[in-house]
Amino acid sequence: MEKMNTTNRNDYVLLTGATSGIGYELAKLFAADGFHLILVARNAERLQEVADELKTRYSVEVTPLSKDLFLPSAAREIYDFTKRMGIEVSVLVNDAGQGQWGPFVETELQRDLDIIQLNISSLVSLTKLYLRDMVAMGRGKILQLGSEAGTTPVPLLSVYAATKAFVLSFSAALANEMKDKNVTVTVLLPGATDTDFFHKAEQEDTVIYKEEKLSSPEEVALDGYQALMKGENKIISGAKTKYHVWMADFVGAKMSAENMRKKMEPSREADGRDESAHEASRKERAAIREKTNALSGDSSIGNQAPYDDSPGEIKPF
Ligand SMILES: NC(=O)c1ccc[n+]([C@@H]2O[C@H](COP(=O)([O-])OP(=O)(O)OC[C@H]3O[C@@H](n4cnc5c(N)ncnc54)[C@H](OP(=O)(O)O)[C@@H]3O)[C@@H](O)[C@H]2O)c1
Secondary structure: OOOOOOOOOEEEEEEOOOOOHHHHHHHHHHHOOOOOOEEEEEOHHHHHHHHHHHHHHHHOOOEEOOOOOOOOOOHHHHHHHHHHOOOOOOEEEEEOOOOOOOOOOOOHHHHHHHHHHHHHHHHHHHHHHHHHHHHHOEEEEOOOOOOHHHOOOOOOOOOHHHHHHHHHHHHHHHHHHHOOOOEEEEEEEEOEEEEOOHHHHOOOHHHHHOOOOOEOHHHHHHHHHHHHHHHEEEEEOOOOHHHHHHHHHHHHHHHHHHHHHHHHHHOOOOHHHHHHOOOHHHHHHHHHHHOOOOOOOOOOOOOOOEEEEEOOOEEOO
16 A cells, blocks of 8 residues: 555545546546545446555545446436435546547548547536536536647547537636636646557557657646646646647647648558557556457457446447
8 A cells, every 4th residue: 555645535536537548647646645536437347446456555435437428418427426425526527538530521420429429518517517516615626638639620630629629618718717716627738648549549550649759648647637736727738748739829720730630640650659558558458459359259459349337238339
Protein backbone atom coordinates (compact mmCIF):
# COMPACT_ATOMS: atom_id res chain seq x y z
CA MET A 1 0.00 0.00 0.00
CA GLU A 2 1.23 3.49 -0.84
CA LYS A 3 0.84 6.62 1.29
CA MET A 4 -2.56 7.07 2.89
CA ASN A 5 -3.79 10.61 2.26
CA THR A 6 -6.90 11.46 4.28
CA THR A 7 -7.26 15.11 3.16
CA ASN A 8 -10.15 14.51 0.75
CA ARG A 9 -11.85 11.61 2.53
CA ASN A 10 -15.33 13.10 2.25
CA ASP A 11 -15.08 13.87 -1.44
CA TYR A 12 -16.38 11.58 -4.17
CA VAL A 13 -15.18 11.81 -7.76
CA LEU A 14 -17.23 10.43 -10.63
CA LEU A 15 -14.82 9.69 -13.45
CA THR A 16 -15.76 8.25 -16.86
CA GLY A 17 -13.19 6.46 -19.01
CA ALA A 18 -11.24 5.22 -16.01
CA THR A 19 -9.81 1.96 -17.33
CA SER A 20 -7.32 3.23 -19.89
CA GLY A 21 -5.19 6.15 -21.01
CA ILE A 22 -5.67 9.60 -19.49
CA GLY A 23 -8.69 8.58 -17.37
CA TYR A 24 -6.77 5.77 -15.69
CA GLU A 25 -3.93 8.16 -14.82
CA LEU A 26 -6.41 10.72 -13.47
CA ALA A 27 -8.02 8.03 -11.30
CA LYS A 28 -4.62 7.26 -9.75
CA LEU A 29 -3.98 10.95 -8.98
CA PHE A 30 -7.35 11.35 -7.25
CA ALA A 31 -6.88 8.13 -5.27
CA ALA A 32 -3.36 9.17 -4.17
CA ASP A 33 -4.87 12.38 -2.76
CA GLY A 34 -7.51 10.46 -0.79
CA PHE A 35 -10.59 11.02 -2.97
CA HIS A 36 -13.17 8.23 -3.13
CA LEU A 37 -14.00 7.16 -6.67
CA ILE A 38 -16.91 6.00 -8.78
CA LEU A 39 -15.34 4.73 -11.99
CA VAL A 40 -17.27 4.34 -15.23
CA ALA A 41 -16.36 2.45 -18.42
CA ARG A 42 -17.96 -0.41 -20.36
CA ASN A 43 -15.66 -3.35 -19.65
CA ALA A 44 -16.76 -4.63 -16.24
CA GLU A 45 -13.74 -6.93 -15.75
CA ARG A 46 -11.20 -4.16 -16.46
CA LEU A 47 -13.15 -1.80 -14.19
CA GLN A 48 -13.01 -4.34 -11.37
CA GLU A 49 -9.24 -4.81 -11.89
CA VAL A 50 -8.63 -1.05 -11.77
CA ALA A 51 -10.91 -0.66 -8.73
CA ASP A 52 -9.08 -3.46 -6.87
CA GLU A 53 -5.69 -1.97 -7.77
CA LEU A 54 -6.59 1.52 -6.52
CA LYS A 55 -8.29 0.27 -3.34
CA THR A 56 -5.25 -1.80 -2.43
CA ARG A 57 -2.69 0.90 -3.26
CA TYR A 58 -4.42 3.94 -1.78
CA SER A 59 -7.03 2.68 0.72
CA VAL A 60 -9.88 4.70 -0.78
CA GLU A 61 -13.41 3.57 -1.63
CA VAL A 62 -13.66 2.66 -5.32
CA THR A 63 -17.00 1.77 -6.92
CA PRO A 64 -16.83 0.37 -10.46
CA LEU A 65 -19.90 1.09 -12.58
CA SER A 66 -20.17 -0.50 -16.00
CA LYS A 67 -22.15 1.76 -18.34
CA ASP A 68 -22.10 2.39 -22.08
CA LEU A 69 -22.18 6.15 -22.69
CA PHE A 70 -23.06 5.54 -26.34
CA LEU A 71 -26.55 4.95 -24.93
CA PRO A 72 -28.68 8.05 -24.24
CA SER A 73 -30.03 6.48 -21.00
CA ALA A 74 -26.58 5.91 -19.43
CA ALA A 75 -25.97 9.34 -17.88
CA ARG A 76 -29.29 9.31 -16.02
CA GLU A 77 -28.66 5.72 -14.87
CA ILE A 78 -25.25 6.73 -13.50
CA TYR A 79 -26.76 9.72 -11.69
CA ASP A 80 -29.62 7.63 -10.26
CA PHE A 81 -27.10 5.02 -9.08
CA THR A 82 -25.08 7.57 -7.10
CA LYS A 83 -28.30 9.03 -5.65
CA ARG A 84 -29.48 5.57 -4.54
CA MET A 85 -26.09 4.99 -2.91
CA GLY A 86 -26.42 8.34 -1.08
CA ILE A 87 -23.19 9.60 -2.68
CA GLU A 88 -22.69 13.36 -3.10
CA VAL A 89 -20.41 13.80 -6.08
CA SER A 90 -18.23 16.89 -5.60
CA VAL A 91 -15.90 16.26 -8.57
CA LEU A 92 -17.07 15.17 -12.04
CA VAL A 93 -14.56 14.14 -14.70
CA ASN A 94 -15.97 13.62 -18.20
CA ASP A 95 -13.03 11.74 -19.71
CA ALA A 96 -14.59 8.98 -21.85
CA GLY A 97 -14.44 9.92 -25.52
CA GLN A 98 -13.82 8.34 -28.90
CA GLY A 99 -13.11 9.30 -32.50
CA GLN A 100 -13.34 7.58 -35.87
CA TRP A 101 -10.75 7.98 -38.57
CA GLY A 102 -11.77 8.10 -42.25
CA PRO A 103 -13.26 10.29 -44.98
CA PHE A 104 -16.65 11.49 -43.74
CA VAL A 105 -18.42 10.10 -46.83
CA GLU A 106 -17.14 6.62 -45.96
CA THR A 107 -17.52 6.36 -42.17
CA GLU A 108 -20.68 4.71 -40.80
CA LEU A 109 -23.39 7.22 -39.89
CA GLN A 110 -24.26 5.25 -36.74
CA ARG A 111 -20.63 5.41 -35.61
CA ASP A 112 -20.59 9.20 -36.09
CA LEU A 113 -23.83 9.53 -34.11
CA ASP A 114 -22.47 7.28 -31.34
CA ILE A 115 -19.41 9.52 -31.07
CA ILE A 116 -21.61 12.61 -30.84
CA GLN A 117 -23.68 10.86 -28.15
CA LEU A 118 -20.58 9.92 -26.13
CA ASN A 119 -18.47 13.06 -26.58
CA ILE A 120 -21.30 15.61 -26.45
CA SER A 121 -24.73 14.38 -25.31
CA SER A 122 -23.60 12.11 -22.46
CA LEU A 123 -21.09 14.76 -21.35
CA VAL A 124 -23.81 17.44 -21.35
CA SER A 125 -26.23 15.14 -19.50
CA LEU A 126 -23.74 14.23 -16.75
CA THR A 127 -22.71 17.87 -16.45
CA LYS A 128 -26.33 19.07 -16.13
CA LEU A 129 -27.27 16.45 -13.53
CA TYR A 130 -24.23 16.85 -11.27
CA LEU A 131 -23.74 20.60 -11.75
CA ARG A 132 -27.22 21.29 -10.34
CA ASP A 133 -26.30 19.32 -7.21
CA MET A 134 -22.94 21.10 -6.95
CA VAL A 135 -24.62 24.51 -7.12
CA ALA A 136 -27.09 23.39 -4.44
CA MET A 137 -24.18 22.15 -2.26
CA GLY A 138 -22.29 25.40 -2.84
CA ARG A 139 -19.13 23.66 -4.04
CA GLY A 140 -17.81 21.42 -6.80
CA LYS A 141 -15.32 20.89 -9.61
CA ILE A 142 -15.77 19.62 -13.17
CA LEU A 143 -13.03 18.50 -15.55
CA GLN A 144 -13.97 18.13 -19.22
CA LEU A 145 -11.71 16.36 -21.71
CA GLY A 146 -11.36 18.61 -24.71
CA SER A 147 -8.54 18.26 -27.22
CA GLU A 148 -6.11 20.19 -29.38
CA ALA A 149 -8.37 18.81 -32.15
CA GLY A 150 -11.16 21.07 -30.86
CA THR A 151 -9.20 24.16 -31.86
CA THR A 152 -8.87 23.35 -35.58
CA PRO A 153 -10.76 21.48 -38.30
CA VAL A 154 -9.29 17.97 -38.67
CA PRO A 155 -9.91 16.33 -42.05
CA LEU A 156 -10.30 12.52 -41.77
CA LEU A 157 -11.28 12.97 -38.09
CA SER A 158 -13.94 15.59 -38.77
CA VAL A 159 -16.74 14.56 -36.42
CA TYR A 160 -14.39 13.96 -33.49
CA ALA A 161 -12.72 17.37 -33.86
CA ALA A 162 -16.10 19.09 -34.08
CA THR A 163 -17.29 17.36 -30.88
CA LYS A 164 -14.20 18.65 -29.07
CA ALA A 165 -14.86 22.19 -30.37
CA PHE A 166 -18.26 21.85 -28.68
CA VAL A 167 -16.64 20.73 -25.42
CA LEU A 168 -14.29 23.72 -25.49
CA SER A 169 -17.02 26.29 -26.08
CA PHE A 170 -19.48 24.66 -23.67
CA SER A 171 -16.91 24.46 -20.86
CA ALA A 172 -15.81 28.11 -21.25
CA ALA A 173 -19.43 29.28 -21.09
CA LEU A 174 -20.15 27.21 -17.98
CA ALA A 175 -16.97 28.42 -16.30
CA ASN A 176 -18.31 31.96 -16.70
CA GLU A 177 -21.80 31.04 -15.43
CA MET A 178 -20.28 29.40 -12.35
CA LYS A 179 -17.83 32.13 -11.39
CA ASP A 180 -19.70 33.28 -8.26
CA LYS A 181 -21.01 29.82 -7.28
CA ASN A 182 -17.88 28.21 -5.83
CA VAL A 183 -18.05 25.61 -8.63
CA THR A 184 -15.26 25.49 -11.20
CA VAL A 185 -15.25 24.11 -14.74
CA THR A 186 -11.90 23.20 -16.27
CA VAL A 187 -11.32 22.03 -19.83
CA LEU A 188 -8.17 20.00 -20.55
CA LEU A 189 -6.74 20.14 -24.08
CA PRO A 190 -4.23 17.34 -24.68
CA GLY A 191 -2.34 16.97 -27.93
CA ALA A 192 -1.88 13.51 -29.46
CA THR A 193 -1.31 11.19 -26.47
CA ASP A 194 -0.03 7.63 -26.38
CA THR A 195 -3.20 5.67 -25.50
CA ASP A 196 -5.58 3.15 -27.05
CA PHE A 197 -7.56 6.05 -28.56
CA PHE A 198 -5.90 5.60 -31.99
CA HIS A 199 -6.79 1.91 -32.13
CA LYS A 200 -10.45 2.48 -31.25
CA ALA A 201 -10.52 5.22 -33.90
CA GLU A 202 -8.91 2.91 -36.53
CA GLN A 203 -6.22 5.56 -36.81
CA GLU A 204 -3.18 3.30 -36.16
CA ASP A 205 -1.71 3.65 -39.65
CA THR A 206 -1.66 7.43 -39.81
CA VAL A 207 1.40 9.68 -39.85
CA ILE A 208 0.51 11.13 -36.44
CA TYR A 209 0.40 7.72 -34.72
CA LYS A 210 3.18 5.93 -36.59
CA GLU A 211 5.70 8.75 -36.75
CA GLU A 212 5.13 11.55 -34.24
CA LYS A 213 6.29 11.88 -30.65
CA LEU A 214 3.19 11.53 -28.49
CA SER A 215 2.48 12.98 -25.04
CA SER A 216 2.38 10.51 -22.17
CA PRO A 217 -0.99 9.99 -20.46
CA GLU A 218 0.74 10.49 -17.09
CA GLU A 219 1.92 14.03 -18.03
CA VAL A 220 -1.44 14.98 -19.53
CA ALA A 221 -3.39 13.73 -16.50
CA LEU A 222 -1.11 15.62 -14.11
CA ASP A 223 -1.59 18.87 -16.06
CA GLY A 224 -5.37 18.41 -15.96
CA TYR A 225 -5.42 17.42 -12.30
CA GLN A 226 -3.35 20.40 -11.19
CA ALA A 227 -5.44 22.85 -13.23
CA LEU A 228 -8.65 21.34 -11.84
CA MET A 229 -7.41 21.65 -8.26
CA LYS A 230 -6.45 25.30 -8.85
CA GLY A 231 -9.86 25.97 -10.42
CA GLU A 232 -8.35 27.11 -13.74
CA ASN A 233 -10.76 27.32 -16.67
CA LYS A 234 -8.52 25.91 -19.40
CA ILE A 235 -5.27 23.99 -19.62
CA ILE A 236 -3.44 23.13 -22.84
CA SER A 237 -1.14 20.23 -21.96
CA GLY A 238 2.50 20.52 -22.99
CA ALA A 239 4.63 23.07 -24.86
CA LYS A 240 4.20 21.37 -28.24
CA THR A 241 0.40 21.37 -27.93
CA LYS A 242 0.43 25.05 -26.86
CA TYR A 243 2.46 25.84 -29.97
CA HIS A 244 0.05 23.85 -32.22
CA VAL A 245 -2.97 25.68 -30.78
CA TRP A 246 -1.28 29.05 -31.24
CA MET A 247 -0.26 28.16 -34.80
CA ALA A 248 -3.77 26.94 -35.77
CA ASP A 249 -5.18 30.25 -34.60
CA PHE A 250 -2.46 32.22 -36.37
CA VAL A 251 -2.75 30.55 -39.81
CA GLY A 252 -6.56 30.26 -39.78
CA ALA A 253 -8.95 27.35 -40.32
CA LYS A 254 -8.25 26.63 -44.01
CA MET A 255 -4.47 26.40 -43.72
CA SER A 256 -4.68 24.61 -40.38
CA ALA A 257 -6.99 21.98 -41.96
CA GLU A 258 -4.33 21.41 -44.66
CA ASN A 259 -1.65 20.95 -42.00
CA MET A 260 -3.79 18.54 -39.96
CA ARG A 261 -4.66 16.53 -43.04
CA LYS A 262 -1.00 15.67 -43.60
CA LYS A 263 -0.84 14.15 -40.11
CA MET A 264 -4.04 12.17 -40.68
CA GLU A 265 -2.92 10.58 -43.96
CA PRO A 266 -1.68 6.96 -43.99
CA SER A 267 2.00 6.70 -43.09
CA ARG A 268 4.60 5.17 -45.39
CA GLU A 269 6.73 4.32 -42.35
CA ALA A 270 6.78 0.52 -42.07
CA ASP A 271 8.52 0.41 -38.69
CA GLY A 272 6.59 3.10 -36.85
CA ARG A 273 4.66 2.79 -33.60
CA ASP A 274 2.05 0.05 -33.59
CA GLU A 275 1.05 -0.15 -29.93
CA SER A 276 0.86 2.11 -26.91
CA ALA A 277 3.79 2.17 -24.49
CA HIS A 278 1.32 2.87 -21.67
CA GLU A 279 0.62 -0.31 -19.73
CA ALA A 280 -3.05 0.33 -18.85
CA SER A 281 -3.76 1.26 -22.48
CA ARG A 282 -2.10 -1.95 -23.69
CA LYS A 283 -4.29 -3.89 -21.22
CA GLU A 284 -7.34 -2.12 -22.68
CA ARG A 285 -6.35 -3.32 -26.17
CA ALA A 286 -5.67 -6.88 -24.94
CA ALA A 287 -9.09 -6.97 -23.22
CA ILE A 288 -10.81 -5.76 -26.41
CA ARG A 289 -8.95 -8.36 -28.46
CA GLU A 290 -9.96 -11.11 -26.03
CA LYS A 291 -13.63 -10.09 -26.01
CA THR A 292 -13.76 -9.78 -29.78
CA ASN A 293 -12.29 -13.25 -30.18
CA ALA A 294 -14.54 -14.78 -27.54
CA LEU A 295 -17.69 -13.34 -29.07
CA SER A 296 -17.00 -13.92 -32.73
CA GLY A 297 -14.23 -16.49 -32.87
CA ASP A 298 -12.66 -14.08 -35.32
CA SER A 299 -8.95 -13.61 -34.72
CA SER A 300 -8.83 -10.18 -36.38
CA ILE A 301 -8.75 -7.34 -33.88
CA GLY A 302 -11.86 -5.20 -33.91
CA ASN A 303 -11.45 -1.58 -32.91
CA GLN A 304 -13.68 -2.35 -29.95
CA ALA A 305 -15.80 -5.19 -28.62
CA PRO A 306 -19.39 -5.19 -27.41
CA TYR A 307 -19.63 -4.84 -23.63
CA ASP A 308 -22.20 -5.97 -21.17
CA ASP A 309 -23.27 -3.13 -18.90
CA SER A 310 -26.22 -4.92 -17.36
CA PRO A 311 -25.86 -8.54 -16.26
CA GLY A 312 -27.14 -11.07 -18.76
CA GLU A 313 -27.61 -8.65 -21.63
CA ILE A 314 -24.98 -8.10 -24.31
CA LYS A 315 -25.46 -4.76 -26.03
CA PRO A 316 -23.90 -4.69 -29.50
CA PHE A 317 -22.79 -1.39 -30.99
N1 LIG B 1 -5.23 10.05 -26.88
C1 LIG B 1 -5.23 11.24 -27.46
O1 LIG B 1 -4.43 11.52 -28.39
C2 LIG B 1 -6.18 12.31 -26.98
C3 LIG B 1 -5.89 13.64 -27.34
C4 LIG B 1 -6.76 14.64 -26.93
C5 LIG B 1 -7.90 14.33 -26.21
N2 LIG B 1 -8.15 13.03 -25.87
C6 LIG B 1 -9.39 12.75 -25.12
O2 LIG B 1 -9.05 12.20 -23.87
C7 LIG B 1 -10.12 11.35 -23.42
C8 LIG B 1 -9.54 10.01 -23.01
O3 LIG B 1 -8.95 9.41 -24.15
P1 LIG B 1 -7.78 8.34 -24.07
O4 LIG B 1 -6.82 8.70 -25.11
O5 LIG B 1 -7.34 8.16 -22.68
O6 LIG B 1 -8.59 7.07 -24.61
P2 LIG B 1 -8.56 5.50 -24.28
O7 LIG B 1 -7.22 5.07 -23.83
O8 LIG B 1 -9.18 4.86 -25.47
O9 LIG B 1 -9.56 5.36 -23.03
C9 LIG B 1 -10.93 5.61 -23.20
C10 LIG B 1 -11.67 5.28 -21.91
O10 LIG B 1 -13.06 5.60 -22.11
C11 LIG B 1 -13.86 4.42 -21.96
N3 LIG B 1 -14.94 4.45 -22.95
C12 LIG B 1 -14.80 4.44 -24.32
N4 LIG B 1 -16.01 4.41 -24.88
C13 LIG B 1 -16.93 4.41 -23.87
C14 LIG B 1 -18.35 4.35 -23.83
N5 LIG B 1 -19.07 4.26 -24.94
N6 LIG B 1 -18.96 4.36 -22.62
C15 LIG B 1 -18.24 4.40 -21.48
N7 LIG B 1 -16.89 4.46 -21.46
C16 LIG B 1 -16.25 4.44 -22.65
C17 LIG B 1 -12.88 3.26 -22.18
O11 LIG B 1 -13.27 2.07 -21.50
P3 LIG B 1 -14.23 0.96 -22.22
O12 LIG B 1 -13.63 0.70 -23.57
O13 LIG B 1 -14.21 -0.21 -21.30
O14 LIG B 1 -15.59 1.58 -22.29
C18 LIG B 1 -11.61 3.82 -21.54
O15 LIG B 1 -11.68 3.70 -20.13
C19 LIG B 1 -11.13 11.28 -24.56
O16 LIG B 1 -12.18 12.18 -24.33
C20 LIG B 1 -10.31 11.73 -25.76
O17 LIG B 1 -11.11 12.31 -26.76
C21 LIG B 1 -7.33 12.02 -26.25
